[in-house]
Amino acid sequence: MQLYPPKESYRPPCTRRAYHSPAKILADTEDFLASYEPPIPDPLEVDPVPIRPRFDWRLRAISRQKAEPAKKRIHKRRIAPQQTALEEHEPYYHTVHRYSNHFNGLLDAEIAAEEAVLHQRLSTWSTERLSEEGYCLTDMTAFWLEEKHFGRRTATFTRGPGVQLPENRFESGTQVLVSRIDPLKEEPAKGSLISRTPLQLKVSFPDQVEFDGDDLDGAWRLDLGHSSLVHLRMREAINHLHRDVGSQEAVMATDREEILNGTHLRDVILRGKDQGDLDENVETSGVFSANQHIYSWARRYMQPNPVVMEGDPVIDGLNATQVRAMAQMIGERFSLVQGPPGTGKTKTIIETIKLLKVHFETPEPILVCTYTNVAVDNLVEGFIAAGVKPIRVAFGGKTRASLEPYTFEYKMQNHPLYPEAEKVSERIKVLEGEVRDTKLRAKELAKKVKEGRTNLAQRLEGMLTTIAKKEEWIQAKHARWYALTQQMTKDVLGEADVICTTCLTAASRVLEATDFPVVFLDEASMSTEPASLVPLMKGSRHVALIGDHKQLPPVIVSKIAKMNQLNRSLFERLIVEGIVPSIMLDIQYRMHPAISAFPSLEFYGTSLLDGTVDSGGNILSRLAPPNSQHLTKDGNGNRPSVVFLDHAGAESSKDRSRVNWNEAHIVASVVEDLLLTNPELTGDEIGIIAPYAAQISLLTRLFNVNARYRQRFDVVLGEHRAMQIRDIEIKTVDGFEGREKEIIIFSTVRNNAGGHIGFLADRGRLNVGLTRAKRGLFIVGSISTLRMGRSVETAEEETGAVAWRNFARYLVKEGRVSRIGGMKLQQAIYGHLRAARRDPPLLDSGVVETRI
Secondary structure, three states: OOOOHHHHHHOHHHHHHHOOOOHHHHHHHHOOOHHHHOOOOOOOOOOOOOOOOOOOOOOOOHHHHOOOHHHHHHOHHHHHHOOOOOOOOOOHHHHHHHHHHHHHHHHHHHHHHHHHHHHHHHHHHOOHHHHHHOOOOEEEEEOOOOEEEEEEEEEEEEEEOOOOOOOOOOOOEEEEEEEEOOOOOOEEEEEEEEEEEEEEEEEEEEEOOOOOOOOOOOOOEEEEEEOHHHHHHHHHHHHHHOOOOOHHHHEEEEEEEEEEOOOHHHHHHHHHHOOOOOOOOOOOOOOHHHOHHHHHHHHHOOOOOOOOOOOOOOOOOOOOHHHHHHHHHHHEEEEEEEEEOOOOOEEEHHHHHHHHHHHHOOOEEEEEEOOHHHHHHHHHHHHOOOOOOEEEEEOOOOOOOHHHHHHHHHHHHHOOOHHHHHHHHHHHHHHHHHHHHHHHHHHHHHHHHHOOOOOHHHHHHHHHHHHHHHHHHHHHHHHHHHHHHHHHHHHHHHHHEEEEEEOOOOOOHHHHHHHEEEEOOOOHHHHHHHHHHHHHHEEOOOOEEEEEEOOOOOOOOOOOHHOOOOOOOHHHHHHHOOOOOOOOOOOOOOOOOHHHHHHHHHOOOOOOOOOEOOOOEEEEHHHHHHHHOOOOOOOOOOOEEEEEEEEEOEEEEEOOOOOOHHHHHHHHHHHHHHHHOOOOHHHEEEEEEEHHHHHHHHHHHHHOOOHHHHHHHHHHHOOHHHHHHHHOOOOOHHHHOOOOOOOOEEEOOOOOOOOOOOHHHHHHHHHHHHHOOOEEEEEEEEEHHHHEEEEEOHHHHHHHHHHHHHHHHHHOOOEEEEEEOHHHHHHHHHHHHHHHHHHOOOOOOHHHHOOO
């Protein structure tokens, strides 16, 4: 079932459309502009003038001009384009069809796999486990909202007034299964989550959905389904490859223009897939080629030793490779920038946008997207610090609170026209209430007339006339409200230097208010190819993809989809094909050189250099390794920053996952030792990584719930110092992508005689796990298991197993393996506790053997 029908279906008559006030819409849904659709206008007449770009390079960016009063601005009306598909004789026809069939088939397989995972989870997990891991919310109360969401009934679910919801995985756009007790034993109502706050969830339902008790009284259970919106948007992006953006731009009028659906870069995207029917007569220069000031700078600074000319902007704080990457992203219509860990790809993106908007003041709108909301927020913070004006587009409370003044919602609510829009919305609500009341009275009156009371017929006719008149007023008010919100949206977006959002939110109707000829896609290697297409289908003609295919790939559930490379990003495909200009940032500024040494060797062929040493070859003082009983100084008095703690504690299975109890206790002892011997170290500077969900769950309980450990930390560290424990992040490798910590403790979990490492055998995850730490990396596990490193499922996993075997050999060769067993293990785990108690028992094995 499609929870979100295609945009073409959102065209009910104006008088029937449920109205949402701007304040309510901004809080509830990302598609608020769709709450009113004016009648479809007649086709545009083509002006008898040559085709010209929509954005004149000779003009200054609107965001850099003196602001005009909002009511004086004039914007063209944006209308949906004519949805015409490619014809067989046209370029790209056969290639696009093969491309669409290929990826739509893989998306079908992925949806089927996600549904199978959902059924397996609901049928085998207990309600307690589902709730604990955030897949289920129980004891929820609900009530219907008066307003509908695109004609669908909407309900709010809470735990009660002022009661915060527990940690959960419910995100906007995901499917929600609503039941009383068990969605597998009763027919659940299937809805879509449209917004969330810490206190409540808002879910919309198709009208045909029926509830057990339609007044929503009683307690409800909510289970997380899969996100149909994600796949819908990817399919829509694939479908837009059929659209000819050039013909859409050619249709011009003085007061209207078509919303661009598609990209000018089909030749790049499709060339590596199939060259059979591609059009060779395509524009190959980028957006900025007409501006010789910009183009000259880009061409010169792409070179290793650029010719510097008077008037060139001064770029501080970047190395030569980063500047070359900037020039490539500006000078090439399609470019790739590989950013290994710690090489400053975020800063490079920020400085590129700053150069374009602050220095050159280019008029073209720029869209910057990333795979995750956290990465978008990081970019927005960077833009603000650099003097660039960003707008953050996100919905459902997905933005950092400190960035609220830069969000689209905040800007809309502070627009000069907002009070007028609110006034119109209030008037509409009053009129709609009056119409509802009048219709009810008219219905009762009609019954009486039908029963023979003909003397009431004239009164009934008058009521029907009143209803018709008020519905006309409502339609006119809707048109006024729509025009106001359109103007407000265009003003807000126009005043920004850069629009920032995630790949999938880029399909929001909010962003249909303008075209985006220039797109920067960060974390491009984490997005599937269809997901990467989404932000490009807004009229793009100049694109830069930034990522690192040596780190985490897209997450795919279906084995069939994996076999057919749905887990291969567009970024990786283009890098491998070698068609698109690319560059790798080659100096890392995050890690102590001892931490970066193996990743540079294994994943980047020693081409990743260290920027963490001064001109004399001395390591920067900020990267000095921490004090630890596990980091023993060498003969020169230098403390290592990397150690592998080798133990013999066996792994065990738990709910289709893996857990290692003894290893968890070792991890806890390492944290305790670090906080005790490094007074300046805080909890938020420590990260704990594990590849398995069961190990993450165990470690989280030990650090945050277990009473025995809480008492122990208080005894060893003191109550005040022990409060730092709560700030330690415990996540899977994926949860630390793009992140860094002063200290990382990596729990590998696998410890068995056969050397089987299973899910651990992933090169990208190994790379990420080893490159999050700045000055201290503690790996805990079995060196013998990793040296065997066996994984037999796929060739891809075998390459991951090889990487782990190489890492194990490297650690042994470098003398970084510390065997902890027997009395050394007891000292590591209980030494500080015995010292704090002054005279504790020699052996306190209960802690090691306890199952929590």
